[in-house]
Amino acid sequence: MTLPILYSFRRCPYAMRARLALASAGIPCELREVVLRDKPAELLAASPKGTVPVLVAADATVEQSLEIMLWALSRNDPEGWLDMPGEGHALITQIDGPFKSALDRYKYASRHTETDPAQQREDAALILLDFDKRLAQNPWLLGPRPTLADMATLTFVRQFAMVDKPWFNAQPWPCLARWLAAFLASGRFTAIMTKYPQWHPGESATLFPPPSSSF
Known part of the structure; x- marks a missing residue:
């Protein structure tokens, strides 16, 4: 099965919160680390806005970080993050x-x-x-x-x-x-802040989240 692709940038707070939700949901994806001054054509083809994060899944391309969080948690929310008052x-x-x-x-x-x-x-x-x-x-x-x-x-x-x-x-x-x-200080934060090299087409996929990414 083809995994969703997450275009991400390690230090971007929007990308960070998208990774948090994917880790909480335990949804595996292919992470593609982007250097913002050298954006890959694949990112721009998926999302002409050219900002991260962008999630490319079989059923949708999700271009906003909060929407990525909701996309992930609507599929699996083991920690009950969506269970909150208005x-x-x-x-x-x-x-x-x-x-x-x-x-x-x-x-x-x-x-x-x-x-x-x-x-x-x-x-x-x-x-x-x-x-x-x-x-x-x-x-x-x-x-x-x-x-x-x-x-x-x-x-x-x-x-x-x-x-x-x-x-x-x-x-x-x-x-x-x-x-x-x-x-x-949490294990979850440590897990989402792993450093990855810049993604280039043809390279082996980087799988996310890591096996241990709990609080």
């Missing part, structure tokens, strides 16, 4: 929308000279402070176990934290910091 989707929308917008203008300030990066950082921080209050009640955003709301947002919080680690570590969000640290 507010979980609202949290994901908040991170994908205003938080990511502020993060981009903070992290890539030279590309967004029309905005003040310090103000953008503060705008993003206000959202994270609300997350910290929520995490003061439970180890995960919606209760005692992780759901899609956690796994679809943590990779972007990680990206934000890495822009200026000393500043991030000095902020008054101990519960958020604990949540992020637990994720980064």
